[in-house]
Amino acid sequence: MAEDRLRELRNELDEINDDLLSLLSKRADIVQRIGQIKQARGMLTFDPEREKEQLDHLVQQNPGPFSDGAIRHLFKQIFQVSLGLQEEQRKLLVSRSRTTVDTVVSVKGIEIGGGKPIVVAGPCSVETPEQMEKVGAELQAQGILVMRGGAFKPRTSPYDFQGLGEPGLRMLKQIGQKYGMAVVSEIVSPNDVEMAIQYVDMIQVGARNMQNFELLKAVGSTRVPVLLKRGLSATIEELIYAAEYIASRGNEKIVLCERGIRTYEKATRNTLDISAVPILKQETHLPVLVDVTHSTGRKDIMTPVAKAALAVGADGVMVEVHPDPTVALSDAKQQMNFAEFESFMAELRQSHMIPDLEAIVNRG
Numbered sequence: 001m002a003e004d005r006l007r008e009l010r011n012e013l014d015e016i017n018d019d020l021l022s023l024l025s026k027r028a029d030i031v032q033r034i035g036q037i038k039q040a041r042g043m044l045t046f047d048p049e050r051e052k053e054q055l056d057h058l059v060q061q062n063p064g065p066f067s068d069g070a071i072r073h074l075f076k077q078i079f080q081v082s083l084g085l086q087e088e089q090r091k092l093l094v095s096r097s098r099t100t101v102d103t104v105v106s107v108k109g110i111e112i113g114g115g116k117p118i119v120v121a122g123p124c125s126v127e128t129p130e131q132m133e134k135v136g137a138e139l140q141a142q143g144i145l146v147m148r149g150g151a152f153k154p155r156t157s158p159y160d161f162q163g164l165g166e167p168g169l170r171m172l173k174q175i176g177q178k179y180g181m182a183v184v185s186e187i188v189s190p191n192d193v194e195m196a197i198q199y200v201d202m203i204q205v206g207a208r209n210m211q212n213f214e215l216l217k218a219v220g221s222t223r224v225p226v227l228l229k230r231g232l233s234a235t236i237e238e239l240i241y242a243a244e245y246i247a248s249r250g251n252e253k254i255v256l257c258e259r260g261i262r263t264y265e266k267a268t269r270n271t272l273d274i275s276a277v278p279i280l281k282q283e284t285h286l287p288v289l290v291d292v293t294h295s296t297g298r299k300d301i302m303t304p305v306a307k308a309a310l311a312v313g314a315d316g317v318m319v320e321v322h323p324d325p326t327v328a329l330s331d332a333k334q335q336m337n338f339a340e341f342e343s344f345m346a347e348l349r350q351s352h353m354i355p356d357l358e359a360i361v362n363r364g
């Protein structure tokens with residue numbers, strides 16, 4: 001008899017479970033529709049006031065035997081998984097799920113991400129007109145289309161060379177114009193962005209500033225291409241969110257840059273996270289470059305590392321080149337001299353990893 005009653009009650013519970021499941025699913029469907037409206041309106045997903053309102057109401061209606069605390073706990077769990085659903089469906093602007101088409105960022109007419117890998121090269125720091133003149137001529141001879149050069153240097157020590165600032169940017173622009181190259185330089189303060197875009201074709205947000213959110217918002221408010229470097233200890237997800245900060249302000253001209261992360265390994269300056277490249281290509285629609293200079297800090301392995309980067313799908317590599325690295329004001333050890341740069345370029349061309357020189361020289 002008691003056995004029968006037990007079975008009966010359990011059958012009843014099974015039915016209630018089915019009803020609860022169906023109600024929860026119906027609720028989840030509504031939650032998702034609310035999520036869509038929130039996304040379209042740019043609203044936050046979490047709404048603590050709305051949750052409190054519902055909890056207060058439920059507690060008021062609580063017929064027992066569950067305690068008010070238990071009811072609050074149960075429903076808080078439902079709200080939490082509901083929020084999870086809304087987060088999941090919220091597609092980031094930079095996310096691959098938005099489009100299967102790869103974004104091509106045009107920097108003064110030079111395409112990054114169009115399937116033709118590029119080499120971005122130049123000195124760590126802009127130092128003197130003579131140094132820049134030599135670099136400009138060398139890069140042009142090597143078919144480089146985008147030149148880098150630092151004018152605002154975020155250095156570890158305040159006593160190290162901090163860069164020439166605006167005069168450095170002016171020098172960079174002049175040499176870029178003279179030798180027909182687009183120029184990119186790092187900006188470290190949101191206050192300098194407006195000034196900088198008079199001189200540079202692409203703004204770099206450096207590794208140390210990847211989560212300088214005010215800077216991200218400032219460059220996001222321009223329509224100038226942005227080269228966003230991964231932070232020293234940033235996860236791939238954090239890099240993607242940093243890119244989203246820029247995109248959310250309306251600027252989707254973003255090029256991501258893997259530049260090595262901090263690990264316990266001492267053989268290289270940083271540890272190149274090579275897997276970040278295909279992951280970023282898979283998770284976002286943005287072009288990805290690899291800075292082989294900063295990731296390795298070693299000239300002797302720059303060529304194989306650059307080949308590896310291109311082999312896993314990078315849209316290009318960045319390298320530092322200086323007429324005489326031994327007297328460079330920053331990063332003296334890791335910059336290539338011209339002879340080293342020439343053999344680096346020759347090796348990449350011979351292995352058909354970058355377009356050959358003629359194709360570039362005759363591009364016009």
Ligand SMILES: C=C(O[C@@H]1C=C(C(=O)O)C=C[C@H]1O)C(=O)O
Binds near residue numbers: 046051078080086
């Ligand atoms: C469903 C919403 O989104 C979230 C989830 C809630 C819920 O599951 O009831 C309530 C508030 C929000 O934190 C909403 O805003 O209404």
